[in-house]
Amino acid sequence: MIKPTEALNSINTIDFESSDISFASPSEIALDLHATARSAAEGRIFWEDNKLIMLGKLGVACKYLFVHFSPEIKDSFQRASIGYFNNGQVSSTGLRQIVSAMRTAAKKKPLHIIDSQWVSQALPSFTFRQLKEPIRNFLEYWKDGYPSIVTDDALNLLAQARAASSISSNVESDDPDKSWLTDHEYEDLLQATWAHYDFSGCTQPTLIRLLSLQYARRPSQLASLKFGDLKSGSDKELVEHHENEIHFPAAKECFVSVEFRGGRFEAHPIAKHLWDLLKIQRQQIKTLFEHSLGLSLSEDDISQLPIFTTEERIFKANVTLREKLGLDPRQNLADELFHSPPFRIGRVIGFHYNMLIHDGRKKPRSPYTAPPAVPLSLRTGRPIAVKATRLRHTRVRQLARMGVPRPILSFWLGHNDDDALKSYYNDPAERAREIDQFLAPGLAPIAQAFHGRIIATDAEATHPDDSMKRLELAKNGQLLYMGKCGKFTFCSTTSVPVPCYRCRVFEPLVDAPHEEVLEALIYRQAQELAVIKPGSMRNLLNPIDLSADIRAVERCIALCKAKREQM
Numbered sequence: 001m002i003k004p005t006e007a008l009n010s011i012n013t014i015d016f017e018s019s020d021i022s023f024a025s026p027s028e029i030a031l032d033l034h035a036t037a038r039s040a041a042e043g044r045i046f047w048e049d050n051k052l053i054m055l056g057k058l059g060v061a062c063k064y065l066f067v068h069f070s071p072e073i074k075d076s077f078q079r080a081s082i083g084y085f086n087n088g089q090v091s092s093t094g095l096r097q098i099v100s101a102m103r104t105a106a107k108k109k110p111l112h113i114i115d116s117q118w119v120s121q122a123l124p125s126f127t128f129r130q131l132k133e134p135i136r137n138f139l140e141y142w143k144d145g146y147p148s149i150v151t152d153d154a155l156n157l158l159a160q161a162r163a164a165s166s167i168s169s170n171v172e173s174d175d176p177d178k179s180w181l182t183d184h185e186y187e188d189l190l191q192a193t194w195a196h197y198d199f200s201g202c203t204q205p206t207l208i209r210l211l212s213l214q215y216a217r218r219p220s221q222l223a224s225l226k227f228g229d230l231k232s233g234s235d236k237e238l239v240e241h242h243e244n245e246i247h248f249p250a251a252k253e254c255f256v257s258v259e260f261r262g263g264r265f266e267a268h269p270i271a272k273h274l275w276d277l278l279k280i281q282r283q284q285i286k287t288l289f290e291h292s293l294g295l296s297l298s299e300d301d302i303s304q305l306p307i308f309t310t311e312e313r314i315f316k317a318n319v320t321l322r323e324k325l326g327l328d329p330r331q332n333l334a335d336e337l338f339h340s341p342p343f344r345i346g347r348v349i350g351f352h353y354n355m356l357i358h359d360g361r362k363k364p365r366s367p368y369t370a371p372p373a374v375p376l377s378l379r380t381g382r383p384i385a386v387k388a389t390r391l392r393h394t395r396v397r398q399l400a401r402m403g404v405p406r407p408i409l410s411f412w413l414g415h416n417d418d419d420a421l422k423s424y425y426n427d428p429a430e431r432a433r434e435i436d437q438f439l440a441p442g443l444a445p446i447a448q449a450f451h452g453r454i455i456a457t458d459a460e461a462t463h464p465d466d467s468m469k470r471l472e473l474a475k476n477g478q479l480l481y482m483g484k485c486g487k488f489t490f491c492s493t494t495s496v497p498v499p500c501y502r503c504r505v506f507e508p509l510v511d512a513p514h515e516e517v518l519e520a521l522i523y524r525q526a527q528e529l530a531v532i533k534p535g536s537m538r539n540l541l542n543p544i545d546l547s548a549d550i551r552a553v554e555r556c557i558a559l560c561k562a563k564r565e566q567m
Helices: 004-012 071-086 092-108 116-122 126-130 132-145 152-160 183-200 203-215 219-223 272-293 299-303 311-324 342-349 388-401 406-413 419-425 428-447 498-502 514-529 547-566
Strands: 045-048 051-054 230-232 244-249 265-269 470-475 478-485 506-508
Touching (some): 051 092, 071 132, 092 116, 092 126, 092 132, 116 152, 126 132, 132 152, 183 203, 203 219, 203 342, 219 244, 219 342, 230 272, 244 272, 272 311, 342 388, 388 406, 478 514, 498 506, 498 547, 514 547
Antiparallel strands (some): 045 051, 470 478, 478 506
C-alpha cells in the first residue's frame, strides 16, 4: 500500500511536459459557471409577495388587495393575472390599470369576496367605473380557474352598470391651464427650450421638448425611438420630399402581437436643426453604451440603441438582464429595458425634469440638472401648464388653422380615421377672427365714426359747471368753444379737440364751428398726400392717415345740422 506522502511525491516527480496529457486553456474550461445561480424570473412581469413587478416599468403594491385573502386565493389571483397577460388578453399597461383599480377599491372596502355588494361600493370610483369592462373580463378569466371567489351577480352588475360619464375634451375647454396654448405661450416655451440649450448644452432634454413641440407625439412614442428610426438615403419612405426622415413607433394600436414597437411606424420629414441635434445625441449615446458595457459598437449595433436613455437606466438594465432574465446585455442591445420609460419622458416635456444622460450616476451632480424655468402665461400670470397632451392639442389646432385638410392632418397624427379631429376643427375663436377680418373694411368707418352726444347749451352737458371739461379750438389767436368732455375722470388727450370727435363721451355744441376742424383736417391730409417739397408738412418716417378723424367730424356736422333743424 502506498502511503499518501509517497503518492504525493510520485505525482510531483511526473514530467508533464514529456507526458501525452494536453491541458486546455483557462477560457476553454470555464464551462457553465452559472449552473448553480438563482433561477431567472419567468418573464418580465411577476409577483414578489404583495407587489406586481414589471421590469423596467412602475409596479403596483397590493397590500390592501390581499389583506383578507387566504394564501390560496392570493396565489390564484397572482397566477390568474400573469396568465391573463401571458395569453395576450391584456397589455402590461392594461394589467397595471386593472390591478391598481382593484387595489384602490379594496383599500376603501376590504375585499373578502367579489360579489354584487363589493362591486356596488367600488363603482362610484370614476377610475373603477371607467375600467369596468376590462375588470369584468379579467374576473371572468379568474372565475374560470377559481369559481368560488367571484359571484355571477358581481359579473352581471358590472355588465349592466352605466359606463363612466365622458370627460369634456380639453381641446374645446376655455380653461387657460388646460386648453390649447396661445401662439404667444407656444413661442415662449420654444424660446425657453432653446435658451436652456444655449446655456447648458444639454442635448437630450432639448431634443425631447423640441420633438414634442414639433410633432406632438406621445411620450410612449418618443420613449420607444431608436437610432434605426432615423432614415436617410435609400432607407426613406418619402423619397422625393426631404433629405431625412424620422419614423415614430405607433401608440394605442390594437391587435399587435408585440407590445413594444410592435405596430406600424409613422414616417415624417425632419428639419435640419433637429437632425443635427440627433447626430450629437447619437454620438453621446454610443459613447455611453460603449463605456457602460465595455464593448465596441458597430453601425448595426448603434441602430438598435434607444435615442433617449441615461447612464443609470443602462446600469439597471444591465443588472436586470443578467440577474433577472439570464440574458447577456451585449447580445440584447435592442431590449426595451434600455429605453427610458414614458412617464419620465412626459416629465421632461412638462419642464419638471431634465433627464441628463449622466444624471444619477455621476458625482458631483451636474449644475444643469434643474429644468429650465417655465415662462409665465399672460392669461393667468402663472407658469404655463405644460403637458404632452396639451402640446398635442396645440400643434394639431395650429395645423388646422393653417388650413391643413382633415384627411392629411389625420394621417399626420397617425389616426386611422379623421373622426377624432372634429373638435380641432370646431374652432369658434378662429371663425370669429375670420368673420372680423372679412367685415373689418365695412365696419371700420362705423367704428371710427362720431358716437358722442350733441348738446344745445352747457346745461345739457354731463358736467355743466366744470370749466375744466370745456373743449376749445385755437385759431387765428382765438379760442373757439367746441363743446364739453363728458368723462368723469381725467382725460390724457392733449391735442383736443380733434381726437375727441371719435370719443363716445364727447359732447359737441350744436352750433359750434365744427367746419373749422374739418377744414384743418382736410388740409393736413392733403399735405400728407402731396408730392414731397422742401418745407412741406409731410411726415416721411411716420405717415399720417386722418381719414377716420375726417369721417367722425363729417358725421358730427351732419348730426348737428339735423338737430338744428329740429330745434
